[in-house]
Amino acid sequence: MNASESQVAKLALEDGTVFTGLSFGAAGTTTGEVIFNTSMTGYQEILTDPSYCGQIITMTYPEIGNYGVNPEDVESKRPHLSGFVVRNVSEIASNFRANETLDEYLKKMGIVGISNIDTRALVRRTRSLGAMKGAISTETLDDEALVQIAKDSPGLVGRDLVKEVLPDQPLDWDGQLSDWWDLRRDEHSSDVEKVKVVAIDFGMKQNIARHLVDQGFSVRILPGTCTAEEVLACEPDGIFLSNGPGDPEALDYAVQMIQGILGKVPVFGICLGHQLLALACGAKTYKLKFGHRGANQPVQEVSTGKIEITSQNHGFCVDPDSLPDCLEVTHYNLNDNTIAGVKHKTMPAFSVQYHPEASAGPHDSQYLFRRFREMLQGDSVAQ
Structure with a gap:
């Protein structure tokens, strides 16, 4: 997506790191533990896996959404993740099975996403320091305030999800x-x-x-x-x-x-x-x-x-x-x-x-x- 079609979004980590990118999917603010998935395909199954409840997923593969979304490949009735992070989200769905784009699907399901950030840098930081609490927002764009939202969010340890x-x-x-x-x-x-x-x-x-x-x-x-x-x-x-x-x-x-x-x-x-x-x-x-x-x-x-x-x-x-x-x-x-x-x-x-x-x-x-x-x-x- 380009800047003329998508609003600015930010991702903040609890250690103070902030990434600025473009919004896709739903607008709003969301929090969760920021993790990464190394799969090259299967993003629809990943999105609808209930095991991701409470987490913001970063995809390490740079091009996500290119084959769209279809109703046959879902793994539950709806996505349970907190947010979705990608390097580049495809504007088109190039597959005969697709009935909507990834962006359309996430908007419909109310899932906040951010694209056009350096996902390699994000993953390297996660691997070095460990999974951290984070926040994505299209509303709170002040870095310090968004970092505080990430810090104040619940982690995964001790939670019954x-x-x-x-x-x-x-x-x-x-x-x-x-x-x-x-x-x-x-x-x-x-x-x-x-x-x-x-x-x-x-x-x-x-x-x-x-x-x-x-x-x-x-x-x-x-x-x-x-x-x-x-x-x-x-x-x-x-x-x-x-x-x-x-x-x-x-x-x-x-x-x-x-x-x-x-x-x-x-x-x-x-x-x-x-x-x-x-x-x-x-x-x-x-x-x-x-x-x-x-x-x-x-x-x-x-x-x-x-x-x-x-x-x-x-x-x-x-x-x-x-x-x-x-x-x-x-x-x-x-x-x-x-x-x-x-x-x-x-x-x-x-x-x-x-x-x-x-x-x-x-x-x-x-x-x-x-x-x-x-x-x-x-x-x-x-x-």
């Missing part, structure tokens, strides 16, 4: 995977006898439910505030713990629920669900300096040595020094050697610190859904 993205009520999911994703799907999944899975929604992306259905599960979705009694009353064959936003150690009710189901029903968790499973088993979590967010995170499986490129979005991680004897590490992140997967040694429960549903991202980790299915059928145990 799950309750801001919960579904309204339980839901039986029957949506299928899109035909656009057909290249790597399991040819035999449609022949599998249906088994019942309860998916605990802490901020779940819709493509997770689609993958579970594709693997032969009937899927009942319950809000993340449900109790162990409510989960077990559904008589599930297995339980899935979803991704979600915020600090896992703030979710005492979720930890208690998981403790109430462990050993009674097989469990598979991802992202926040992975952290909560570890907490339920006695581990602790900690906040990463700037998190793992992108579709190119290398992970190695311990038992096989296999390396998979994964899609990740998290700012907290399981503390290896707190890992209880009942848990075994199954995967490591090769960028920083943090824990990327665990399994319980005596109970049917395992989890990973990434997004095997690959929306958006590579399909290397889709085998985990098959592994969950096999565990429920008694064909194998989680490795």
Whole structure:
């Protein structure tokens, strides 16, 4: 966008750094933790991932919005992020599937964005100093005042953001995977006898439910505030713990629920669900300096040595020094050697610190859904 079509906007960080650019999307003022995502594509899935609640996303790839927005690729009913930062936002949507531009979509959804800033400098500062609180505004353009707004905003540590993205009520999911994703799907999944899975929604992306259905599960979705009694009353064959936003150690009710189901029903968790499973088993979590967010995170499986490129979005991680004897590490992140997967040694429960549903991202980790299915059928145990 050029200056004649867009008003000035500013992004301020709590350390006093201020970037001046152009507004796109909605006008106004917004605050959140400023983080970055290294994905080259998939901005629509990123925007609608509930795990980004409370965060201002910076895209490291310089050209964003070039293929527009379409209703098929959303991962929830609406965006949950606080703001969006890009180097350049495309004025056109050059794709036959698009029905609106990124700018039009963000205006409609009330999401404040800023473009035409040096995103490389912003990301370098975030990597050096860590994720910081920030504010974007088209209204408050005084640097000192905007920095103070950033400083006064709430951070992520200790916040329960799950309750801001919960579904309204339980839901039986029957949506299928899109035909656009057909290249790597399991040819035999449609022949599998249906088994019942309860998916605990802490901020779940819709493509997770689609993958579970594709693997032969009937899927009942319950809000993340449900109790162990409510989960077990559904008589599930297995339980899935979803991704979600915020600090896992703030979710005492979720930890208690998981403790109430462990050993009674097989469990598979991802992202926040992975952290909560570890907490339920006695581990602790900690906040990463700037998190793992992108579709190119290398992970190695311990038992096989296999390396998979994964899609990740998290700012907290399981503390290896707190890992209880009942848990075994199954995967490591090769960028920083943090824990990327665990399994319980005596109970049917395992989890990973990434997004095997690959929306958006590579399909290397889709085998985990098959592994969950096999565990429920008694064909194998989680490795």
